[in-house]
Amino acid sequence: MKKSLIALAVMAAAGAASAQSSVTLFGIVDATLQFGRGNVSDRNQLGNSGYNSSRLGFRGTEDLGGGMSASFWLEAGVNNDNGSGQATNTNNQASGNPIAGIAGGQGLTFNRRSTVSLAGNWGELRLGRDYTPHFWNLTVFDPFGTNGVGTTATLNTGFTGVTTVRASNSIGYFLPRNLGGFYGQVQYYMGENADPSAGGVEDDGSGLSLRVGFATGPFNVAFAYGKTEFAAGDIKQMNLAGQWDFGMAKLMGQIVRDENGATDADGWLIGALVPVGAGEIRLAYSTYKVDTAAADPKQRKIALGYVHNLSKRTAVYATYAQVKNSGGSAVGLNGAVTAANSSSRGLDIGIRHSF
Amino acid sequence: MKKSLIALAVMAAAGAASAQSSVTLFGIVDATLQFGRGNVSDRNQLGNSGYNSSRLGFRGTEDLGGGMSASFWLEAGVNNDNGSGQATNTNNQASGNPIAGIAGGQGLTFNRRSTVSLAGNWGELRLGRDYTPHFWNLTVFDPFGTNGVGTTATLNTGFTGVTTVRASNSIGYFLPRNLGGFYGQVQYYMGENADPSAGGVEDDGSGLSLRVGFATGPFNVAFAYGKTEFAAGDIKQMNLAGQWDFGMAKLMGQIVRDENGATDADGWLIGALVPVGAGEIRLAYSTYKVDTAAADPKQRKIALGYVHNLSKRTAVYATYAQVKNSGGSAVGLNGAVTAANSSSRGLDIGIRHSF
């Protein structure tokens, strides 16, 4: 006999006792036909997460009384095209990535989030692996949400390394809600090296990041700054982004500045989400340029997409994107390879189902 | 306080709302004492999946209205004798397997199935990692279901490689039910190489497979054909199989033909399931021969087993099998090593518990 998890409706019927001990199983399975075209080679593949990131997670909250609560969140990325899991990084440094060749042996890790929290009217203290504050603006204010072929050019190059999106060994603090529209968070994360370490790398992989924002009515704007220390040169990420919801369309914009040691990079994005019946049109233009002494590799990217919601949980979607490389850049889309200073085109067609 | 998943009975009580959002946690834990005997070395071990494959899975269906539904299925193989997971393969080629030496580091992957589907009265479209159509006849029409020491000789040699059982990056279509007993499915899967690729391997690991069958009353027969492309030589699998349920016994048979480049292989199986009170006797004879220029390595295998059901979910079982090698073949059972042209014997004794 199979067991079944019950809908929230039954949950409510169970009353206060169960409210104090809810555990939620949740997830997304998003499969994407990906077509990539470049002037060196093309690629067609079944990928995942073209609209939302595929995942399987477990989370829960316990009411401790007096306005206090404890909670946990364990969320694993899933490559549902082939069933493999996704690696995490253990120490915010390259040495915390797995050796090459794991391929189909990569098991599930809680790479997306793995935290325990205490919360009260003073805010939330969160420990574990979590998103970095400096990442949020890149996804919240991008019509393509950092998923699929259409996402911002800023994320094309890996310029900002291991802690671009998440950090392990982090201590985070979140401001309480109900601050009149102000919100914010700060996070410290550790590289966990011996101190002293040979080569002066005891701070490698340690960092500090913060994000502050203001949202009111149709308006939302936020600024973030993060710095990860490395003896070979710190990595810094700054971004200012926001949106205005005009009802018939939601306009979004980002300004991004990154530094990796002595090298700088700049980017920006402008985009829109346009509701159309049960669906939504998505549009964005983004650019990213790395300033090196020799050349300035640059990408300019346009993306156009449509999402059609079959229900709240299930959607079909298509996204087309084109990137133009210059200054020696050779970014290809959806696995295509393109020569320096050439273009690449990509198309995603997919299904997103959440539970 | 521990959370508990509730039985389907409660599910029904929750009415239509929950029917639309059911998520099911399911699994099997099957532990098997395995004894293998050969004339080079013997082996005794605690293995798994001697009767049914051990697994942990999550699946669910959403009613989209109008006869449409969306569903997902994430199912991980579990080596419950030692707690490790099982690797998947990412690209239907040897390079998609993990490097050697992962051993106890092998984590859980959704190697058994990892799919998202849309279904309607027109059938089902399924994307992800799934069984290949050409595999089904080998398990459905084998009294030992491709599990344990008794399973068909066809699967002894690994002759048909990575996509014998499942394929990643697949697009599958299933005929609707209610076609007067006819059933069928077709699947295309991708190797996802660059095009063009060095060495002309851009199609390596891509394949097409189909299965058609007819079932009515006690009778069920199906044919399947699958081909996986490789520059070094395509792999083809064909099989025709069926069963007739006489009530006092269910007779089964298979005819198998495989090709790996220029080399052919042929096999067949005849078997029976005989219900005996709360139990079932299982019998099979199978043979498999590879036709090479130098020699024709061949296995002939007999298997005899009994399954005793303690409940619908729990069974104990025992299976004895013997393989006779000829033509240079040296297949050993349950980890035993036997010299070319020698026999090997194996015994499974186990418990299967499902949830």
Next chain:
Amino acid sequence: MKKSLIALAVMAAAGAASAQSSVTLFGIVDATLQFGRGNVSDRNQLGNSGYNSSRLGFRGTEDLGGGMSASFWLEAGVNNDNGSGQATNTNNQASGNPIAGIAGGQGLTFNRRSTVSLAGNWGELRLGRDYTPHFWNLTVFDPFGTNGVGTTATLNTGFTGVTTVRASNSIGYFLPRNLGGFYGQVQYYMGENADPSAGGVEDDGSGLSLRVGFATGPFNVAFAYGKTEFAAGDIKQMNLAGQWDFGMAKLMGQIVRDENGATDADGWLIGALVPVGAGEIRLAYSTYKVDTAAADPKQRKIALGYVHNLSKRTAVYATYAQVKNSGGSAVGLNGAVTAANSSSRGLDIGIRHSF
């Protein structure tokens, strides 16, 4: 829409049908700020499991009638500081550990426990990966329960190898309860090598272990003995341990003797748990000495801790420990490195949340 798992209260309401098919999802997320100090190098990190071992598990029991039941238990260790899983060991030998360098690629395995059982009034038969009987006394009768910086010195050195805590491929038998306070278990586990094997290692990793105890009122005492075979020298573990609950304090003690081939080691522990309101003070002194021909490396360790329960499920805690090395020993705490015959200090501050 998200699915929610329901509390045991609802479970009961569902009546007998669901009692026969309960599946429980459970876990612990324990995050620990770890500070280590040594005279070579210090280390500060966010770790896990400072009070209880972090885990995610699935377990269930089926009533088979007539006093019989079947059950399963799948429990994975979780490094929630960085989201990675924990490796298991497949064959009770070093070769069953993963290759080096998996780092953030280490996926979830059911390394903590992976078993299927049949039980009746005659006791329980359990197959799979499980704790070794010779481990239990080390954790049950240690105020720090083999977690965190305060745990017994016995576990500092890795002297007893792969099967110290758990064994794979095991067959265990547990005495029934209701034996007037007597309890006991025996376990056989297999290394699963070929027989004969080159080098005479066919028994490597195989072992036998047993534990017997007696508990009545405030008193509990147990003895355990385990032996794992290796051609290079067997590993033996013996321990006698017990506790007396005086109400205002629970006193605990252990005597430990280990052998690894021709080398012996001895240790002992004395400790106490003192309830204080919603909290508990923990104290222990332990020592462990390895007798080698050249020198006798020895650790003496003191540990002091406090656990404050915010609820039954959530606690905050702090533990301080100091180890004194002599005889050439160089054990460091919480990742600190200390020179031979020097001291090391460690501090844990953490949150434990269970579900």
